[in-house]
Amino acid sequence: MNLEKAWKLLKNNGFKETEKRDRILRQFSGNDKYLTARDLLDVLQKDYPGISYDTVYRNLATFTGLGILEETELSGERHFRMQCESAEHHHHFICTDCGKAKEILLCPMEMLTESLPAYKVESHKFEIYGTCPECQ
Amino acid sequence: MNLEKAWKLLKNNGFKETEKRDRILRQFSGNDKYLTARDLLDVLQKDYPGISYDTVYRNLATFTGLGILEETELSGERHFRMQCESAEHHHHFICTDCGKAKEILLCPMEMLTESLPAYKVESHKFEIYGTCPECQ
């Protein structure tokens, strides 16, 4: 996902172009790390000292709902990052140190949908945690 | 995991046998569902009206630490259930309706440890969510 695509999606869904939204999208755009709402708030406060929690959380929810951001729960906190460019379904190795994600193309679901007869599968989560080469 | 094994573990690690602990373990023992701390508190309050959050959370932490319970994060809340009997490493299909878990023996990690050179893998999470046959 890049900025143009994100704004196109937002406009098509009737969302207005605001400074704060632009600032938030730019933050994620130049950064492949997972960020918490607080991380983001801390960054935005440098440019917008009076920025509200509401603005941060509401926009994170909007962006996630439109598929601009993706979300995961790490140690009890929601973390967000820009949706990957790659069209294929994939999973992530996530560095617990720096928050960076590496794509994993293998999906275990392909191998076991037929081994769950009578179960209605709705979603799945596969994530690998550890330390990336840079952080070791 | 059964009650005897659980108590053996607790005793071996110097934990005392208390009414509350026994009640909590029995709750999980007769039940293969994932429960939140609040679910558990609600159940315990019928027998022990004055039971404290502290007791519930502290014991959940103790039991999880000893491997008596296993834990997962579902929609922002920690959920607990008795550790499975099976010795083999496995994952779960979790019913989002009733919380019941079905064991999945396939582990995707086996297929990709060598495809992550230079990455230090520490843990992983693979869970499938949906509706079990009984809940459809």
Next chain:
DNA sequence: GATGTAAATCGTAATCATTCTGAATTGGAG
């Protein structure tokens, strides 16, 4: 460019899960 209006933001309080604290109680070793 001025105006109207719904959307967005602000400022702050409320909520919810979880953790902490200090006092009171209890299991079980001796």
Next chain:
DNA sequence: CTCCAATTCAGAATGATTACGATTTACATC
């Protein structure tokens, strides 16, 4: 039975997230 550390209680504190009324802003329309 006595004693002491472990456990529990009661309630306050914390931290993430959501809610809300008042204010401001984007932008469609004139």
